Structure formats: C-alpha cells, structure tokens
Amino acid sequence: MKIMFYDTKPYDKESFERVLPSYPEVEMHFIKPDLDKRTAALAEGFDAVCAFVSSDIGTETLQVLSKCKVRLVLLRCAGFNNVDLDTARELHIEVRRVPGYSPEAVAEHAMALALACNRRLYKAYNKVRENDFSLNGLMGFNFHGKTAGIIGTGKIGAAMCHICRGFGMKILAYDVYPNDSLKDFVTYVSLEELLHDSDLISLHCPLMDSTHHMINIESIKQMKDGVILVNTSRGALIKTDDLIEGIRLHKFAGVGLDVYEEEAGNVFEDRSDEILKTSVTARLLSFPNVMITSHQGFFTFEALSAIAETTLQNAMDCTKGVSGPNLVG
Ligand code: NAI
DSSP states (O other): OEEEEOSOOHHHHHHHHHHGGGOTTOEEEEOSSOOSTTTGGGGTTOSEEEEOTTSOBSHHHHHHHHHTTOOEEEESSSOOTTBOHHHHHHTTOEEEOOOOSOHHHHHHHHHHHHHHHHTTHHHHHHHHHTTOOOOTTOOOOOOTTSEEEEEOOSHHHHHHHHHHHHTTOEEEEEOSSOOGGGTTTEEEOOHHHHHHHOSEEEEOSOOOTTTTTOBSHHHHHHSOTTEEEEEOSOGGGBOHHHHHHHHHTTOEEEEEESOOTTOSSSTHHHHHHHHHHHOHHHHHHTSTTEEEOOSOTTOSHHHHHHHHHHHHHHHHHHHHTOOOTTBOO
16 A cells, blocks of 8 residues: 655654554655645555644545545544545545544643643743742642542543542543543532632543633633643633633633644644744743643654554555444544
8 A cells, every 4th residue: 555644744754664664565655745735636646645633634635635546544643623524435535543542641741731830840940040049939739639620531531530640639520421430539520610629620622513612711710710721632622812811810820731722733843933923822922821832742652653553554454444443434
C-alpha cells in the first residue's frame, strides 16, 4: 500500500520510521504540506493519505482524493470533526483513526498545567533566572484535601481522576455516561454542582454541539473564586471572550490551556506570528495567571509510538477488509 503522509513534522517521521520495518507491505512518502483541497492532488498514484487533526478533509478535498483514486484516509489522531464523513461514504473512501493512544500522556499534561498555574512555576522560573529569589507572588494552595471536578470521564478523564486521587483530592465528575470503573472513588454530580464545588476543574469531554462553549460567563460565574481551570480537550469548549471576562473578574487562581478556540491542530508552530498578532489567544497570553501550551498533551514518546503502530495496523486492516472500532462512520 502506498501512503502519502501530509503535514510531516520531524517527530512524525521518526516515530513512523521506527515502526515501518514491521510493515513491509507499506510504502510511505512524507511531505510537508498539510492536506486540503489544493494539496489533495499530490496524492495521485497513492492508495491512502495519512492526515492529522489540522487537515481540511472537507467535501472538495475528498472529491480530489477520489479522482486520484485514493480509497483510505488514515487519521493519526482521535478527532475526526475535520472530515466530511457523508461525502467520504458517498465516494467510498474509508476513514480510520487512532481513538486512544496514551490517555495518561494527556492527563499528565493536564495535571502539569494545573500544578504550573497553582505554584506559579513559569513566574518562579523567570524570577530565579533574573537572580530574584523572593517568594512574592508565588503562593499557591495544596491540592491535597481539595476538590477536583472532572468533566468527561472517558479514557483521558479517567486517567486524570486517578492522578487527582494520588494527590489526595476529593473527586467530583460530570459525564452524560458515568464510568463504572471509577465508582469507588469518584462522585458523579450535576454540572452545576461540579462547577460550584471544585477547586480544580479539568475538561475532558469531546467538542460537540452539546459541549460547544459549555464554559461561558454563566458557568464561570457558578465557579468558586480562586478556581484553577484546565482545558486539554478542545478549545471551543470554552468561550474565550467570556473566559477573558472571568479572568478580569478575578475568578481564577490560574488557567491552563493546551487548546484554544482559534487553532486547527497545532497551527501555532507554523503560523505563530500571523496568528498572535490578531488572536484572542494573544489577549489571553497577556494575563499573568494564564499558561498556554501548544496542543502538546499527546506529545510523549509512548503516545507517538502508539499512534504510528495503530495507524499502520489500520492500513493493514483496510487491505484485509477488517472493520473494527477504528473505522469511522
Ligand atoms: P473519550 O471518548 O474516551 O471520553 C470522552 C468522554 O466525554 C466520554 O465519557 C463521554 O461520555 C463524555 N461526554 C460526552 N458528551 C459529554 C457532555 N456533554 N458532557 C460531559 N461529558 C461528555 O475521549 P478521550 O480519549 O478521553 O478524549 C477526550 C478529549 O480529549 C477528546 O475529545 C479530545 O478533544 C481531547 N484530546 C486532546 C489531546 C491533546 O493533545 N491535548 C489528545 C487527545 C485527545
């Protein structure tokens, strides 16, 4: 099978090249441009394309891919809201994804953001580098004995619950489908109750119509003063303008964001100047108690290896006509 690999970053190439020798049937060609309606034609002569959460796999892209006789889209990510699944089905293009690669990687990053915000690590780091060893402005609070509110308790949310448990926190959760495996130490409550009672709120539900802007000025006003809010899920779960209003109202001890409303994938890497000049994310960066990372929650050695392995297994499953849980739609 010949696969055109779009939006190649050095770390993608490295992780796939580590796994490729186990898949001699696969020939992979790595290119830098991301997949969209203009670049889709580059897949002429290939059986499949490998794309990411940032790729634009809408109607026109799929039409071009179909003309090029591409029959498989391999998403090297969990999310597929960037794919027009109806058109893919009509054109008989299969879409396969990597639903879970390392939930612990994302959950650990969520806790890293929470701790960095709470203990002002970015400020402490800069102060000490400037030879200022004073503690002014660095006071945090113990997580031990406090309440964590986990919204969405699927794979990543569950991993976050285990981490919070290790910190000695009381854990409240909100999910439309409670996770039975957590029942010994997690209490499911209404969203309102979670917002009202939590000292740390971490978002782990997918972006859907029902969750779009679920954190807005009304929900922010229900939160405790001095709460820490962390989002490693999808940017549009939070209405950014309302978040800024909440920060101005001194609602938050800290806000840790790995995802932002304006991103399509980790766009900052390629277009940082252009985006930062105009974006509301840039406004967020101006607040001293906001810490932003560039969609790196998944970015561990283990997760990248698992993504490469599953993507290539998905390619093999397609050639063998195996359906399986990774087939989308
Ligand atoms: P999952 O599908 O295992 O869990 C999602 C959970 O959210 C499920 O338990 C589901 O019932 C729940 N949910 C659905 N609608 C809800 C609602 N309206 N309110 C509350 N809960 C609701 O997904 P997983 O693997 O845990 O991933 C969670 C999210 O993390 C993904 O949707 C993705 O946006 C994000 N993610 C971020 C990464 C990063 O690098 N920052 C990497 C991978 C995923």
